[in-house]
Amino acid sequence: MKLLIRSVFLLLFVISPLNAQEEMRFELSSINFDGNNSIPDKAILSVLRSKETPNGFYQFINKYSSLGAPPEYIDFLLVQTDLESIQALYNANGFFKVTVEYYYSLDSLDKVADLTYLINEGPQAIFGKIKLNGLENFPPYDFWEINERVTIREGQAYSQENVLSSINNVLFYLKSQGYLLSNYDSTLVVKDTLIDRALVDIFFSLGKKYYIDSVEVTMGGPGKDDVSEIMLRDLTGIKDGDIFDVSKLTQAQVRLYRTGLFSYVRIYPGIEGLRDSLVPVNLEGNISMMNDLNPELIMNNIQNAFNFGVGLEYNRKNFFGGARRFSSRAQIYYQDVFSLNLERMFSLVTNSDTVTSGTIELKARVEQPYFLGQPIFASLELSALINKIEYLQVNSYKSKINFEFELPKFTFFNSMNLFYALELNTLTVLRDSPDKPSTSLISAGFGGLLVSTHVDNVIFPTEGSNYSLYIEEGNLLPFLFSKAFTGEYLSLLFLKTQATASYYFSLNSVNDFVFATKFSGGYLPTLSGDKTTVPYIKEFFVGGSNSVRGWASRAFPPQKIAVEDLDETNLPGGRIVVEGSFELRKRFGDLLGAAVFVDWGNTWKEISNMKISEVAVAAGFGFRFYTQIAAFRLDFGFKVYDPYDRTPIPQRRFFDLMQFHFGIGEAF
Structure with a gap:
């Protein structure tokens, strides 16, 4: 009996402080900042571990489901950690003399707390001299290309993010010039707080220049026996003896995906197979079935309007070899779907409905991903378009050959399409009288679209x-x-x-x-x-x-x-x-x-x-x-x-x- 009483008292002794501690918790009602003139509240909040408590509705929902959010309480251990995070954020943006303090208020009645950080930003440092180290063996006549990719300049406001961006730009360029194993080592930033300048030394390791040894192909999937390894190597555009270029690997992977042959594809350098100055390139992937039939739900913004409809598409992959793809498609879509009714569902082909706006499109297309031995995406297309625009019916019958060119990433224009099209365009005015004015014109011509993104x-x-x-x-x-x-x-x-x-x-x-x-x-x-x-x-x-x-x-x-x-x-x-x-x-x-x-x-x-x-x-x-x-x-x-x-x-x-x-x- 004495043992039982002692156990009960011991249990109460342990539980009571826990309950008292629970009762003394204060929800963190707000986190405020004073003096942050250069960095907005949201940017500072993103680096804090402390969070403001959600409103009552979200807390209520969270009690009975996985939605919403639980209450957040003030934790003074986190407050000190967050203070250091704020200082680190300011240091990363050149405010090396920043000081941060905090104060809080507790409402014992409502059990809520308000937390405020007092920030004295001080001056923002600028970049001083910027030096790239470890690239002494890079050809000096091409070094201007590296300097072009360094976006930080002496006299600019210091930003750690911009330093990292410049490092990544330089590394990408080096790996596009054959320096496969080039690497970033470290950055030394000397903070001269007397004149508010940051002297930056960036250290790289260049390594040797590598050339392509071969392209090794490993294929799986249900369609692997229908595709030639030689054809896949040709599609990559990567030749034995070429300078290794990581950007060409990216382009090759995109080109392979566009053929529609692959459910999965990956192309990467075989580091384990390095020998002398040669590197193999590994091509791995799964080949899907050569034929597929796909229903479509269509949503697009053609003619500056939201269109909604359905379609059906058939694809034949590796059409007569060469990774060509034949596709045929039938689509019907409407512009004003909110006013559409069943009676007018198929009125696009009639000359009596002047209310419904939409399009019926039939299209057949052959795509050639590698044209004349060059990375040019070519296509031949035949199409018929019935376009109803209220009181007008516009029909277009077209044959078109199109060439899409791959352009380097750093050129001003990075996409170019050239085409030649033969068209028959007809127009009929839909009015109640038997006499419906119409016109038609055959046109043939060249065209092009240049895009800079x-x-x-x-x-x-x-x-x-x-x-x-x-x-x-x-x-x-x-x-x-x-x-x-x-x-x-x-x-x-x-x-x-x-x-x-x-x-x-x-x-x-x-x-x-x-x-x-x-x-x-x-x-x-x-x-x-x-x-x-x-x-x-x-x-x-x-x-x-x-x-x-x-x-x-x-x-x-x-x-x-x-x-x-x-x-x-x-x-x-x-x-x-x-x-x-x-x-x-x-x-x-x-x-x-x-x-x-x-x-x-x-x-x-x-x-x-x-x-x-x-x-x-x-x-x-x-x-x-x-x-x-x-x-x-x-x-x-x-x-x-x-x-x-x-x-x-x-x-x-x-x-x-x-x-x-x-x-x-x-x-x-």
Whole structure:
């Protein structure tokens, strides 16, 4: 009995302090910073182990599920650790004299605590002399290439992140010049606090220069017997005796994936097989089945509108050898899926429906991943397109040969497509009368698209720029042939050009608040023939989810002529376009974001018709949901200035002013 009583008292003695300790815990209500003029709160919070307690709703949900979040309590051991983390963050950004203190307040009634860090930043140091060591054996006549990849410069504000970026740039360049085993050793930063300068010495080990020994192929998978190892070696573009280039390995892996042959592929240097100055390259992968039939759910932003539909695609891989791929596809998709009903589901092929907008597309395509022994991705395509745009039916029948060139990463333009296309474009005005005006034109011509992409993140760019230049001529060869042999040319000769530039500027150090802007202009002059015969599908339009978002796709300028009076001479569209956008983007965590924007633009038939007073302006806001492959967005655009409707905004109906858009990817 005495033993039992002693055990109970001992248990109470142990439990009581624990309960008291539980009762004395204070939820960390807020973490504040005072004096941080150079680094925003969010950047500092990201390096702290202490976290603010979530709101009551999240705590309630967490009690009964795995969702939400539990309460967070103040822990003074973590507070001291976090203080050191703040100092380290400031030191990494050149604030070598920073001092950090903290104070807190406890509310014993509500059991909450507020924590504040007092930061005295001091001056920010700048880079002094920057020296690269260990590269003495690198050819001196090419050393400027290394200096180009060092982004830090004497006199710039010190940043440890920029030092690391420069190191990675130099290493990538060295490994692209044959120095497979080149490595980064260490960095010595001498902090001169008297003059607030940081002297930087970066140490590398260069190693010897390596050349390709051979490409060793190891294949598996159900289709491995249908593919030749020699063909796979040729596809890599890597030749025995070439200087080892890590960037070529990356290009080769992308090229192999694009053939569709592989469910898995990896290409890498065989370090274990090094001998003298030679390195083998290992190619490993699994070959999938040669035939597949795939149903598709279609979501795209063609014609600056969100389209939704279904499709079916057949693929035959290694078509007649050479890693060619034959594919055929049938698709049907609609623009305004929210107003679509079952009765109009298949009305795209009729001439009676003037409400439904959408497309039926049939396409057959042969792809050749390695053309004429060069890394040129070639394709031959035959397609038929039935495009219903309210009161217009636009059909396009096309044969097209396309060449996609691989360009070096560090060139200004890093993507180039050239093509030659033969097209038959027809247009029919859908009106109630038996007489439905129509027009058709055959055109043949060369074209090209140059793209320059230099942004830090494709899904959510925070710095950098994008440029594109599109050029297409129509009927130049027939024109020259006719002039040479008959002396006259009676059809249409045109040239279409469009240039677009986009810029991105981060507005804070954590790169979640961005200003983005876009400018675009296009011109479609007719060099010979009747201007009114320019195919409708070639002309410019504004409005839509990637254009002036206060209007629907192709809805601006508004149609001024009744459908009954439309013919091929007075159709909407323009041969000149000018448009642009300004957008502020804010990202909240990994998944969510928001934006506010101003868009402007218009189209005109002739340069002489252009007027600044006719440039439409729209403004609005939107929400974003980010995934690893794309951003999904919902935008609400409002007509701020309509040059063709001067009715005061307060007198207009709300839904006449607003246009909402669903899109995939950022607007630009």
